[in-house]
Structure formats: C-alpha cells, structure tokens
Amino acid sequence: xxxxxxFAMLILFSVPANSQELFIQNQPASSVPKGVLGxxxxxxxxxxxxxxxxxxxxxxxxxxxxxxxxxxxxxxxNHHGKNLPKNLITHTHIGNQTVFYTQSISRGIPYPYRFNGxxxxxxxxxxSIDGQNSHFRMSAYGEYSNVNDAHDEAExxxxxxxxxxxxGLIITCLKNRFSASLTTGVxxxxxxxxxxxxxxxxxxxxxxxxxxGRAVKYNLSFGYLLFPKEYQDYNQNNWNIYLxxxxxSFQAATVIQDGIPVAVQTPLLxxxxxxxxxxxxxxIINSNLRIDFSVGFPxxxxxxxxxxxxxMIGVQRYFFQNKKSKKIKDIKNKNN
Numbered sequence: 273x274x275x276x277x278x279f280a281m282l283i284l285f286s287v288p289a290n291s292q293e294l295f296i297q298n299q300p301a302s303s304v305p306k307g308v309l310g311x312x313x314x315x316x317x318x319x320x321x322x323x324x325x326x327x328x329x330x331x332x333x334x335x336x337x338x339x340x341x342x343x344x345x346x347x348x349x350n351h352h353g354k355n356l357p358k359n360l361i362t363h364t365h366i367g368n369q370t371v372f373y374t375q376s377i378s379r380g381i382p383y384p385y386r387f388n389g390x391x392x393x394x395x396x397x398x399x400s401i402d403g404q405n406s407h408f409r410m411s412a413y414g415e416y417s418n419v420n421d422a423h424d425e426a427e428x429x430x431x432x433x434x435x436x437x438x439x440g441l442i443i444t445c446l447k448n449r450f451s452a453s454l455t456t457g458v459x460x461x462x463x464x465x466x467x468x469x470x471x472x473x474x475x476x477x478x479x480x481x482x483x484x485g486r487a488v489k490y491n492l493s494f495g496y497l498l499f500p501k502e503y504q505d506y507n508q509n510n511w512n513i514y515l516x517x518x519x520x521s522f523q524a525a526t527v528i529q530d531g532i533p534v535a536v537q538t539p540l541l542x543x544x545x546x547x548x549x550x551x552x553x554x555x556i557i558n559s560n561l562r563i564d565f566s567v568g569f570p571x572x573x574x575x576x577x578x579x580x581x582x583x584m585i586g587v588q589r590y591f592f593q594n595k596k597s598k599k600i601k602d603i604k605n606k607n608n
Contacts, residue, residue, distance in 0.1 A: 294444075295493045296552040296564045296584065297516045298455050301409035301444035303397040304333050304341035307593050314564070314586030320579045321380025325351055327432055333590075339398070345391040347432050350383045351577075352421040355468055356480060357381075360424055360538075361529055373535040374527060377424070388432040389419035395442070411442045413457065420464060425540045425576045426525040428461035428484045433577065436461035440489070449497040459487040459522075479530055485523025485543070492517045510556035514566065520575075521545035539576065546573035552584075562588040 294300045304310055310333035317326045329347035336342060357377045364371050392415065399410040415438040417430035428434040440457015461484040470476040493516040500508050524543040527534035536542060552566030568582035 294451060294495055294512075295453055295516065296514050296554060296566045296586065297518060297550050298453060298491050298493045299393075299395065299413070299442060300451075300453050301397060301411040301442040303339055303395055303411065304335035304343075304590070305592075306335045306338045308335045308590050309333070310343075310588065310590045312586060312588040314584060316582060316584050318579050318582045323350075323380045323382050325349070325578070326385075327351065329431070340394070340396050342395075343393045345393070345431065347388045347391070348385050349388055349432050350385050351432060352386065352423060353381070353383050354386070354422065355466055356422045356424055356464075356482075361480065361527065361534055371535065372529055372532055374538045374541055376538045376540070386421070388421060389417065389435070391419070391431050392416045406445075406447045408445045409443075411444075412439070413442060414439045420462075422466065423464055423482070423484070426484060426542060426544065427520065427522045427575060427577050428459050428487050429577060430459060430461070434461040434464070434484050436484075451493075451495040453493045453495075455489070455491040455493075457489055459489065461485075461487070481528045482541075483526045483528070485525060487520055487522035490519040490521075492519075507558050510554075510559075512554040512556070514550070514552040514554065516550040516552065516566070517547055517571065518550060518568070519545070519547040519572075544573065544576070546575050547571045548575065548582075550582075550584075560590055562586075564588070 312331040312333065313329070314331075315326060315328050317324060319325070327347060327349040329345050331343055331345040333341060333343040359377055360374055361372055362375050363373070393413065395411050395413040397409060397411040401408040415430055417435050419430065419432060419435050421433055423433040425433070428436060430436055430438060436459060438457055438459040440455060442453065442455050444451065444453040463481055463483045465479065465481040467477050467479045470478055493514060495512055495514045497510060497512055499511040522544060524536060525541045527536060527541065548568050549571045550566045550568045552564060555563045557563070564584065564586040566584045568584070569580055574580065
C-alpha cells in the first residue's frame with residue numbers, strides 16, 4: 273500500500289494542474305466537474321504512548337455528471353491487530369452463574385500494517401446559487417465501507433475501522449475570501465465477528481461478536497484565502513487557512529460471546545460524543561495541485577479511537593480530459 277501511495281504522489285506532481293478544491297477535513301458541497309479524474313493521497317498519524325499510529329490512503333475521484341461525483345478510497349493502517357485483544361472479555365462467578373464482562377485493555381500496543389479495505393463515496397449537488405465572488409450550494413452524499421477490522425471501540429469510522437453505510441447533507445457558502453461549510457449525517461455500521469481457538473492447539477473455539485451502534489456526525493469548516501490579494505492569472509499560488517470542527521455522537525456497542533451477552537464495562541465500548549478542532553494550512557499551485565497540512569486537538573471530550581495531536585498531510589490533483597484554457601476556465605466558473 274505504501275508503494276501505491278508513493279506512486280500516486282509521483283503522478284500528482286507530474287501533470288500540469290488546472291483546478292482547485294477547498295476544505296482539508298471535509299468535502300465541500302461542490303461536486304467534481306463532469307469527466308474530470310482526481311487523485312488524492314493522504315496520511316494521518318499520531319503517537320499512542322510509545323507507538324506511532326499511521327493511516328495511509330489513496331483516493332480516486334471522478335465526475336460522472338456536472339452534479340454527481342464518486343470516489344473510491346483504499347487504505348492501510350497499523351490501528352488494529354488481526355483479532356480482538358485476548359483480554360477484552362473476562363468473567364466472574366456469582367453462585368452457580370458465570371457473568372461475562374469487558375475490561376479496560378492496554379493501549380499503544382504495536383500492530384503490523386494491514387490493508388483495511390475500500391470506502392466508496394457518492395455526492396449529488398442539487399442546489400447552486402451563484403453570484404459575483406460568491407456562491408451557496410447544497411449536496412447530498414452517501415457512503416459505503418467493506419472494512420472489517422477487529423475494532424474494539426464503540427465509535428464507528430467507515431474509512432478504516434468498521435463496515436457499514438452512511439448518508440447526509442453538505443451546505444457550503446463562499447463570499448469573497450471567506451468560505452464556510454456544514455456537514456451532517458448518520459452512520460449505520462455493521463458488526464464484527466470472529467471465531468478463534470480458546471488456547472494454543474485447542475480444539476475448542478470461542479465466537480465473539482461486536483455490534484456497533486449508530487452515530488451522528490456534525491462537522492463545521494471555515495476557510496480564508498490569505499494569498500493572492502488579487503488574481504492576475506490561474507497560475508498564481510494560493511495560500512488558504514482553515515479552522516474545522518469535527519463532531520460525532522455514537523451509541524454504545526453490544527458484545528456477545530458464544531451467544532451470551534457481555535456486560536460492557538470499558539469506556540471504549542460505551543456511548544460517547546466529542547468535538548475536535550483542526551487548524552490547517554493549504555497551498556494550491558497552478559490552480560490545481562493542492563497540498564494540505566492540519567493538526568487535530570480535542571475540544572469537547574475526545575475520541576477513544578486515537579490519541580492527540582493528530583497530524584494530517586495530503587496531496588491532491590485533478591486531471592482534465594480537455595486542457596484547452598478556455599474549457600478549463602468554463603469548468604471553473606461553472607463548478608467552483
């Protein structure tokens with residue numbers, strides 16, 4: 273997977289650039305222009321105790337129509353082991369009854385890099401109100417993931433933790449040098465189930481299933497164009513700064529072992545909510561090649577799926593089938 277990311281980076285820097293996008297953490301309501309192919313490579317990284325956790329991903333985007341665009345993301349990470357932690361579930365005896373319950377487990381355990389799976393995203397822009405140096409747009413989106421990792425937290429994340437589906441709404445407005453966008457949606461995640469031997473060489477097996485609850489996300493992004501002060505041509509470099517708030521509320525997970533419900537004790541599997549803040553900076557070269565950097569911190573509570581600060585580095589580029597300058601400018605005026 274890292275070889276694929278390195279190859280994608282090479283491609284991104286090898287073709288002339290013709291367009292640009294906006295927010296670092298969130299998609300804007302603007303869709304990918306019709307017939308345009310986009311490639312994005314990005315890395316998320318943070319330190320969990322003495323272990324460096326990394327997510328590497330490559331995303332391919334395409335504009336099917338002037339309003340409908342799709343993307344497919346493949347990712348790898350060292351966030352999970354092959355199986356759930358062996359000490360996640362324990363038991364006690366109360367009289368003749370055996371009571372199973374989860375317990376807090378060690379965090380920051382080193383894991384090898386594993387391929388997570390594929391994440392599919394589709395977005396349809398159904399409203400566009402354009403003015404001079406301004407626009408207001410609304411889009412609906414849907415997402416699907418076939419990721420099936422041994423995820424031992426309640427919070428679902430379709431990119432690299434849990435399989436499932438999601439849908440929501442994006443509202444974006446731009447006025448002169450300032451932009452803002454609101455993304456809200458629901459995630460309906462699937463379950464994770466594994467059957468493993470009780471011990472080394474054992475003929476006995478135990479089956480563990482985790483049902484992740486639903487989640488609601490509420491993200492708010494602000495962006496401001498620092499440079500240039502005035503546009504002379506499309507080859508000028510842009511410098512943008514961003515402040516993005518990433519919020520999520522999620523239900524508790526339910527755990528079943530060998531058909532027996534397990535009492536959830538660890539906070540990692542209980543219901544929760546949080547809001548994070550991500551300040552970031554972005555450079556856009558020749559109106560299309562985009563380089564992102566942001567850092568995430570907890571603002572209200574925090575996520576159990578990661579430690580802080582979270583660093584993100586991304587590179588993105590679009591490839592136009594028709595590179596004539598007039599066509600490029602027409603697409604920009606219509607879709608950006």
